[in-house]
Amino acid sequence: MTIANLPETRHAVLLVGSAKPEGASTSQALGEALLTRLTAHGIAGSTFLVQRVLRTEERIQQLLAAINTADIVVLAFPLYVDTLPYLVTSTLERIARHRQETASGSAPLFVAIVNCGFPEVAHNALALRVCRQFARQAHFTWGGGLALGGGGVLNGQSPDQAGGKARRIMQSLNLAADALAQGQPVPEAAVGLMARPIIPAGLYMLMGDIGWVQQAWQNDVLWKLGNRPFAERIGQG
Amino acid sequence: MNATILNGALTGDCAVDAVNNILKGELTAQGWQVRSWQLREEKIAFCLGCFECWVKSPGLCRIDDVGRDVAESVIASDLAIYLTPITFGGYSSELKKAVDRSICLISPFFQRIDGEVHHHARYKHFPRLLGVGLLPAPDTEQEDIFRTLVSRNAINMHAPTQQALVLYNDRSTDEISALLQPVLFEGRVLA
Numbered sequence: 001m002t003i004a005n006l007p008e009t010r011h012a013v014l015l016v017g018s019a020k021p022e023g024a025s026t027s028q029a030l031g032e033a034l035l036t037r038l039t040a041h042g043i044a045g046s047t048f049l050v051q052r053v054l055r056t057e058e059r060i061q062q063l064l065a066a067i068n069t070a071d072i073v074v075l076a077f078p079l080y081v082d083t084l085p086y087l088v089t090s091t092l093e094r095i096a097r098h099r100q101e102t103a104s105g106s107a108p109l110f111v112a113i114v115n116c117g118f119p120e121v122a123h124n125a126l127a128l129r130v131c132r133q134f135a136r137q138a139h140f141t142w143g144g145g146l147a148l149g150g151g152g153v154l155n156g157q158s159p160d161q162a163g164g165k166a167r168r169i170m171q172s173l174n175l176a177a178d179a180l181a182q183g184q185p186v187p188e189a190a191v192g193l194m195a196r197p198i199i200p201a202g203l204y205m206l207m208g209d210i211g212w213v214q215q216a217w218q219n220d221v222l223w224k225l226g227n228r229p230f231a232e233r234i235g236q237g
Numbered sequence: 238m239n240a241t242i243l244n245g246a247l248t249g250d251c252a253v254d255a256v257n258n259i260l261k262g263e264l265t266a267q268g269w270q271v272r273s274w275q276l277r278e279e280k281i282a283f284c285l286g287c288f289e290c291w292v293k294s295p296g297l298c299r300i301d302d303v304g305r306d307v308a309e310s311v312i313a314s315d316l317a318i319y320l321t322p323i324t325f326g327g328y329s330s331e332l333k334k335a336v337d338r339s340i341c342l343i344s345p346f347f348q349r350i351d352g353e354v355h356h357h358a359r360y361k362h363f364p365r366l367l368g369v370g371l372l373p374a375p376d377t378e379q380e381d382i383f384r385t386l387v388s389r390n391a392i393n394m395h396a397p398t399q400q401a402l403v404l405y406n407d408r409s410t411d412e413i414s415a416l417l418q419p420v421l422f423e424g425r426v427l428a
Contacts (some may be wrong), residue, residue, distance in 0.1 A: 134325040
């Protein structure tokens with residue numbers, strides 16, 4: 001799809017793959033920041049939280065119908081154990097099966113935004129390869145992927161409200177939206193900006209570990225952080 | 238020796254179930270005790286990403302369901318087998334649901350492993366990891382993604398050894414047994 005033959009009214013669907021409550025996830029914050037930018041280009045947007053979608057067959061059908069008429073589908077999700085979380089995998093299985101059974105002829109752009117809790121962005125690479133495979137098998141046009149390391153720094157906050165630490169994230173999303181609105185995939189410059197570390201890895205590890213200790217203290221389990229509840233039963237007592 | 242098979246077959250996935258039975262038979266014949274979880278038949282909630290298993294009830298998921306039993310079964314094993322139809326190169330949703338619930342087995346604290354940040358182990362002993370994925374036909378990219386995913390999981394789940402094996406759905410029982418035996422008993426996963 002190029003600018004010359006873009007339809008007049010275009011639609012973007014945002015799929016949020018986090019299991020966290022609405023408004024609490026970094027995935028939603030990143031996805032909505034991109035959707036807002038697409039809206040500024042005159043693209044109508046709608047958001048689906050996969051944790052809600054999967055609760056009823058009616059909602060699944062609504063999502064599938066929305067994707068059928070979409071020009072751009074954005075998937076924003078957190079990295080779970082090196083790849084896509086269960087919620088996202090299950091949703092993509094449904095979408096792929098539907099599109100393989102009812103080939104519509106359209107091939108919307110499919111874009112992925114992944115963030116992880118490790119400081120290095122490289123942890124996300126495999127998940128983006130999985131997304132690209134999904135796009136191929138479900139008859140989408142691969143629109144590229146944006147990966148963010150150290151997602152804990154945003155902690156659910158919109159990059160537009162996060163100040164200087166999110167400056168490069170916003171620049172990345174601006175470039176991505178400009179390209180997607182033209183029917184083009186996410187440019188390498190946007191990928192590079194999103195991949196830049198928000199803070200150094202060593203500092204992220206220190207802040208992260210302090211955060212775990214603080215949460216354990218608040219929960220009155222500081223001295224139990226190393227508990228091994230299955231140890232006695234498996235002979236590691 | 239104990240082995241736990243996490244069978245991620247989706248409904249109607251006969252080929253994966255057949256491999257499950259072959260794996261179980263081969264290991265049992267060698268004196269292993271095998272626990273096979275048919276995950277699609279278990280009521281397992283998905284991981285909420287709340288981290289309570291790290292900072293509120295350390296080592297234990299807040300959701301009291303079969304997911305806890307599966308995690309315990311894994312950590313009690315000498316060998317964990319992730320069996321799955323290869324799905325976009327990765328695991329099926331059924332397998333991924335159980336794998337996501339296994340983060341209670343590791344600690345929240347960070348450490349560097351080969352220069353890369355991961356989480357500390359919670360337990361002294363972790364199982365070796367074997368990934369067995371099924372595809373309808375050869376697919377270089379999906380096979381590479383699958384092998385890489387198993388190796389990445391092995392790092393994060395502190396598996397002392399790991400191996401990934403890709404099988405094709407049209408293989409006979411004898412062919413699959415012939416492929417599995419050297420992996421199980423001669424390959425690097427149990428070396």
